[in-house]
Amino acid sequence: MAASVADILRSHSTGRATVMGILNVTPDSFSDGGRFLRPADARQRAARLLAEGADAIDIGAESTRPGSDRVPPGEQIDRLRDVLPAVCGLGRPVSIDTTSAEVAAFALDAGAAIVNDISAGRDDPGLFALAAERGCPIVLMHMLGQPKTMQADPRYEDVVAEVAAFLRGRVEAAEAAGVPRERCIVDPGIGFGKKREHNLALLANAGALAGIGGPVLVGPSRKRFIGELSGAAAPADRVSGTVAACLAARAAGASLFRVHDVAPLRQALAVWDAICGHGT
Numbered sequence: 001m002a003a004s005v006a007d008i009l010r011s012h013s014t015g016r017a018t019v020m021g022i023l024n025v026t027p028d029s030f031s032d033g034g035r036f037l038r039p040a041d042a043r044q045r046a047a048r049l050l051a052e053g054a055d056a057i058d059i060g061a062e063s064t065r066p067g068s069d070r071v072p073p074g075e076q077i078d079r080l081r082d083v084l085p086a087v088c089g090l091g092r093p094v095s096i097d098t099t100s101a102e103v104a105a106f107a108l109d110a111g112a113a114i115v116n117d118i119s120a121g122r123d124d125p126g127l128f129a130l131a132a133e134r135g136c137p138i139v140l141m142h143m144l145g146q147p148k149t150m151q152a153d154p155r156y157e158d159v160v161a162e163v164a165a166f167l168r169g170r171v172e173a174a175e176a177a178g179v180p181r182e183r184c185i186v187d188p189g190i191g192f193g194k195k196r197e198h199n200l201a202l203l204a205n206a207g208a209l210a211g212i213g214g215p216v217l218v219g220p221s222r223k224r225f226i227g228e229l230s231g232a233a234a235p236a237d238r239v240s241g242t243v244a245a246c247l248a249a250r251a252a253g254a255s256l257f258r259v260h261d262v263a264p265l266r267q268a269l270a271v272w273d274a275i276c277g278h279g280t
């Protein structure tokens with residue numbers, strides 16, 4: 001049975017692997033841009049992700065791929081206006097991928113249940129107040145710099161320790177604004193201001209983020225480091241690498257996975273969990 005929002009928030013203590021299927025309502029996302037702009041197409045895609053075993057759908061109306069420009073809140077809302085009711089109507093948890101409190105409020109009003117903020121409350125301080133008021137979980141992600149320039153030359157002394165310290169600080173800031181720690185989902189931000197070796201270290205040490213807030217989420221799906229390691233130039237050809245990255249993070253302690261390709265990950269998790277003892 002699919003997990004509820006409460007199950008997702010408990011996944012780090014129950015050992016249940018939970019999955020968010022990605023739905024980008026954007027003309028320019030790096031791997032699925034332009035495909036799901038129409039409400040009927042978006043709903044069909046979401047229904048398929050859920051049928052394949054997604055517990056929630058993460059909808060974004062702004063691409064944050066390296067080099068991208070920010071999309072004003074009004075434009076994000078225009079893209080979401082007809083799509084959100086169509087997807088929320090499927091009756092499963094929906095997460096809104098935005099750094100804007102205005103967009104998040106619009107999505108929560110339309111039936112979304114989780115806010116996914118890649119800026120971890122730094123772009124718009126109103127997001128923490130909103131999450132506190134509505135009692136919803138919030139994903140806090142690490143990003144070095146901004147999408148436009150973040151891949152220029154990211155540097156760390158100790159990437160795992162620095163990302164953990166950042167997330168600890170952001171969870172404290174969320175708590176100070178009234179969001180309980182256990183409703184903060186923490187995410188190392190794979191590909192956001194990170195070179196290949198940084199991504200690999202964070203996936204291998206996802207457990208270092210356990211205990212900072214609630215569950216640990218990772219989002220390696222189809223990202224560039226998989227292409228660099230495997231030679232798969234097209235994002236859609238990076239599915240096996242995505243599965244491998246998720247399993248490595250699962251072994252290290254992550255329990256929430258944000259992916260485009262739900263069915264292959266679900267099959268791999270079923271087998272991996274049965275062998276390694278996380279099965280529920």
Ligand code: HH2
Binds near residue numbers: 026065118
């Ligand atoms: N990655 C992307 C977008 N949102 N949110 C979280 N919490 N973690 C991630 O790793 C993450 C995210 C980028 O992937 P995608 O949505 O496929 O592409 P684009 O930003 O081009 O729309």
